[in-house]
Amino acid sequence: MLGKEDKQTSFFDTGFVCAHLINKNSFYAKMHNYADEVITDDDFADIYCLDNGRPSVPPARLTKVLILQNYENLSDREALEMVRFNIKWKYALDVPIDYEGFDRSLLVYFRSRLLINNKEKMVFKKTLKLAKKAGLLKKKVDQVIDSTPMLGASAVKDTYELLRDGIRKVLSFLDEKVKSRVKLSLKAYGKDDSKPKINWEDKKERQQLLSLLVSDVKEVLSHVDVNKEDIDTELKDAVNLLAKIVSQDIQEDKKGKPKIKKGVAKDRIISTTDPEMRHGRKSKSGKFNGYKNHILKDVDSDIITNIDVSPGNCPDKDMTESLIDEAKEEFGIETESLCGDGAYGSGKMRKKMDSKKIELISKAPPLKDTGKLNKEEFNIDVKQERVVCPEGKVAKIHHKSKGAEEEITKTFVFSKEDCSVCPRKDECTNAKNTGRTIIIGPYEEYLQEAREIQKTKRFKDIYNKIRPPVERKIAELISHGLRKTRYKGRRKSRLQSLFTAAAVNLKRIFKEQDKERLILDIVGANAVSI
Numbered sequence: 001m002l003g004k005e006d007k008q009t010s011f012f013d014t015g016f017v018c019a020h021l022i023n024k025n026s027f028y029a030k031m032h033n034y035a036d037e038v039i040t041d042d043d044f045a046d047i048y049c050l051d052n053g054r055p056s057v058p059p060a061r062l063t064k065v066l067i068l069q070n071y072e073n074l075s076d077r078e079a080l081e082m083v084r085f086n087i088k089w090k091y092a093l094d095v096p097i098d099y100e101g102f103d104r105s106l107l108v109y110f111r112s113r114l115l116i117n118n119k120e121k122m123v124f125k126k127t128l129k130l131a132k133k134a135g136l137l138k139k140k141v142d143q144v145i146d147s148t149p150m151l152g153a154s155a156v157k158d159t160y161e162l163l164r165d166g167i168r169k170v171l172s173f174l175d176e177k178v179k180s181r182v183k184l185s186l187k188a189y190g191k192d193d194s195k196p197k198i199n200w201e202d203k204k205e206r207q208q209l210l211s212l213l214v215s216d217v218k219e220v221l222s223h224v225d226v227n228k229e230d231i232d233t234e235l236k237d238a239v240n241l242l243a244k245i246v247s248q249d250i251q252e253d254k255k256g257k258p259k260i261k262k263g264v265a266k267d268r269i270i271s272t273t274d275p276e277m278r279h280g281r282k283s284k285s286g287k288f289n290g291y292k293n294h295i296l297k298d299v300d301s302d303i304i305t306n307i308d309v310s311p312g313n314c315p316d317k318d319m320t321e322s323l324i325d326e327a328k329e330e331f332g333i334e335t336e337s338l339c340g341d342g343a344y345g346s347g348k349m350r351k352k353m354d355s356k357k358i359e360l361i362s363k364a365p366p367l368k369d370t371g372k373l374n375k376e377e378f379n380i381d382v383k384q385e386r387v388v389c390p391e392g393k394v395a396k397i398h399h400k401s402k403g404a405e406e407e408i409t410k411t412f413v414f415s416k417e418d419c420s421v422c423p424r425k426d427e428c429t430n431a432k433n434t435g436r437t438i439i440i441g442p443y444e445e446y447l448q449e450a451r452e453i454q455k456t457k458r459f460k461d462i463y464n465k466i467r468p469p470v471e472r473k474i475a476e477l478i479s480h481g482l483r484k485t486r487y488k489g490r491r492k493s494r495l496q497s498l499f500t501a502a503a504v505n506l507k508r509i510f511k512e513q514d515k516e517r518l519i520l521d522i523v524g525a526n527a528v529s530i
Contacts, residue, residue, distance in 0.1 A: 002048035003055035004041040005094075012096040014087065022091050027071060030510035031064065031092035038126050038506065039063045047117045057102050062110045063123055064093050069107075070496065071503040073481030076104040115491060121330065124498040127505040128305065128331050134512050136301040141333060143305060144297045144470040145323065145340040147316045148477075149282055150309060150493060151484040152290030154274035159249040159260050161195065163213040164188060165272040166242035170220050173235035178223055185212040185219075207257070210250075214258040217246055241275055267313065274488040280312025288312060291493050293482060294319040295501075296327060297473050299466045302508055304473065304501045305333050309485075309494040316343040321352060337361055339466050347443020350450060361463055364450040373428045378438060382445045387412040387438050391422055395438060407442035414438075476504055 010016075015032065022029050044059035068089060069079040082089040083101040090099060114120050131137040157165060168189045171179060188196050198205040224239050225231070248265040250258050264279060270289060271277050280288045292314055296306040306327040310319055320338070327333040337359040338344070345362035353360040367375055379388040387395040395412040402408055414435030419425055429436040441447075453459050474482075482500050485493040 001053040001055050002041065002045060002050055003058045005058045005060060010096060012098050013094075014091040014097050015094065017097050018087050018091055022088060026088070027507060027510070028068075028088040028092040030506070030513075031068070032094055034510060034513060035064055035067075035092070035094075036060075038130055039123060043122065043126075044119070047113055047119065057106060059110070061093055061095070062107065065107065066111070066499050067123070067503050067506070068092060070499040071480055075486065076107045079107070080104045111492070111495060115495060120491070120495045120498055124307070124502045124505070125331055127502045127509065128303070128333065130509050131301065131303045131505065132332075134509055136509065136512055137298060137303050137305075137333070138300075139332065139334060140336050141301075141305065142299040142337045142466070143324075143327075143335050143339070144299055144466055145295065145320060145338060145344060146470045146474060147282075147292045147294045147319070147343075148474045148482070149280055149286075149288040149312065150291040150293045150482065150497070151288060152271065152274055152277040152312075153485050153488055154271040154277060156270045156277075156289045157272070159245075160209065160213065162245045162249065162269070162272060163217060163242075164195075166238070166245050167213075167216055167220055169238040169272055170224065170235070170242055173232060173238055174223070182220055182223055184216045186216055189216075207259070210258055210260065214246070214250060217242060241269070241272060245269055245272075276311055276490045278311040278313040291485060291490060292316075292319075293474075293477070293497055294323055295470065295474060295477070296323045297470050298333075299339070299469075302469065302473065303505055304477075305331065307494075307497050307501045309490050309497055311490065316340075317346060317349050320344060320349065324356070324358070339463065341467065342366075345450065347441065347446045347450075350446040351443055354446070360450075361459070361466070362450075363454055363463070364447050372430075373424070373436075375438060376451070380438070380440065380444065380448065382440065382448070385410065387440075389414060389422075389428070389436065391424060393418040393422070395435070398437075403442070409442060410440040412438045412440065473504075477501065480504060 022032075039060050041058050041060045048056060048059070065079060065083060068082070069076070072079075072082070074082065080101050080103075083093065083095075083099070087097075090097060093099075114122075128137060132139075167184075171182070171189055174182070186196065196209055198209055200206060221239060221243065224235065226236050226239050248268050249261055251261050253259050268279060269275050269277075270279060277290050280290065280292060282288065290312050291309050292312055294308045294310060294316070295304060297303070298305050306323045308319055308323055308326075320340075324335050324338070327335065335356075335358050338353060339361040342363045342365060344360070345364050347364075349362075350360050373390065377390050381387070385397050389395070393414055395414040398411045398413040400408050400410050414437075416431075416433065416435050419429060419431070419435030422428065431437065454463075477500055480500050480503060482497060485496055487493055487496060
């Protein structure tokens with residue numbers, strides 16, 4: 001049954017006993033004073049029974065614990081220690097000084113309940129409503145976007161370990177009758193079995209182990225029919241996972257023996273305990289394993305207007321539309337302009353933002369340096385399908401080709417006769433059978449415009465002013481624990497991100513509310529003196 005906060009005061013209330021010990025400007029004092037404006041027990045009425053069973057720990061209290069937990073970047077055990085012994089936490093939660101807390105398993109259960117009932121965004125959404133109420137956030141805003149790595153909670157495994165873990169996972173879901181018919185070459189699939197002890201520097205021993213593992217994979221998969229209607233969902237998922245690991249990492253040599261593929265598969269699974277984790281790369285040298293956080297922030301108020309989590313290998317630009325659309329449809333925030341670094345400045349992104357009537361403030365991707373005359377030196381008229389070289393020669397369109405999304409790329413080729421006698425031939429092209437070739441992509445018009453705009457002083461001033469603060473906001477989020485997920489799976493990781501963003505938003509809102517109260521106090525004092 002839905003439990004509710006008891007507002008009856010007593011001599012044990014921290015507000016009565018300990019208020020003088022708490023810094024009035026601290027986050028804990030603000031939580032005590034204002035948290036009820038953010039969340040109430042009635043917000044959870046639809047996911048609890050209202051008239052039957054033992055009353056639950058009030059969900060508003062659990063929510064406050066999750067906010068404080070993410071504010072301080074604590075584990076469940078550490079958070080419950082704070083609830084039991086820390087005066088600041090008791091004051092923030094508005095519980096008596098002798099409050100003992102609750103079992104930490106309840107936090108796990110409560111998070112699961114939020115996810116099952118699609119309530120993971122509710123607290124974050126409430127902070128946006130409060131920001132609007134405080135006059136911080138407008139309906140139409142200028143926004144900044146960026147991403148940052150979020151390290152996964154599971155260990156990254158090599159091919160040998162992935163195969164072993166995958167086999168072990170399938171075996172754990174097989175019933176005893178089927179399991180008894182499985183004849184395995186290796187016995188290293190028990191819960192406590194360590195990695196096979198071989199000489200890992202010996203190529204033959206590694207090859208022999210790989211052959212045995214692949215043989216066991218085939219044996220296990222041969223006993224499961226994933227097309228059966230009554231197959232257990234967890235077993236089916238485990239089988240599909242194992243099959244994907246084999247296909248991504250293993251191939252046969254000329255003699256039909258299995259060998260590990262060279263290179264890394266595009267969407268390679270790196271952990272069986274968290275199959276959604278991926279190898280990521282924030283820069284050429286900055287590699288990581290896990291997820292990415294994508295952050296959308298209002299320029300004027302510094303409020304985070306949306307946050308989402310993707311696999312680590314997801315390109316930054318791929319999350320842009322969903323972040324903007326969700327902010328508008330679910331949170332009531334419309335984007336007038338969007339600023340981001342060069343990762344968001346592609347021609348395709350510019351076309352999408354143009355269709356949404358959103359100004360994109362971002363640098364266009366740099367042209368490839370081929371050591372020859374740059375494409376920008378040519379006069380390109382996309383509409384008239386005409387390309388003129390620096391020497392005044394005109395190229396005729398050679399052919400058009402369609403991409404996967406039916407987008408047309410045009411190839412222009414200058415005549416061999418014109419290029420062969422050109423005084424700038426050596427600095428323009430190495431082509432022997434034709435003249436210089438210019439390829440015009442489907443978004444050339446958008447990129448041309450962008451490259452002209454980014455040369456202006458207005459663009460430089462705006463870009464250099466509004467983009468850097470998002471880096472500081474990301475640093476603030478990281479200081480509250482956003483660098484690493486505490487959970488397995490993308491959705492649980494996003495729940496952590498949403499609560500961390502909610503805590504950071506509350507810090508900003510509380511500061512504004514204090515300003516308003518200070519102004520009211522000053523006005524009131526002046527009125528009395530008059």
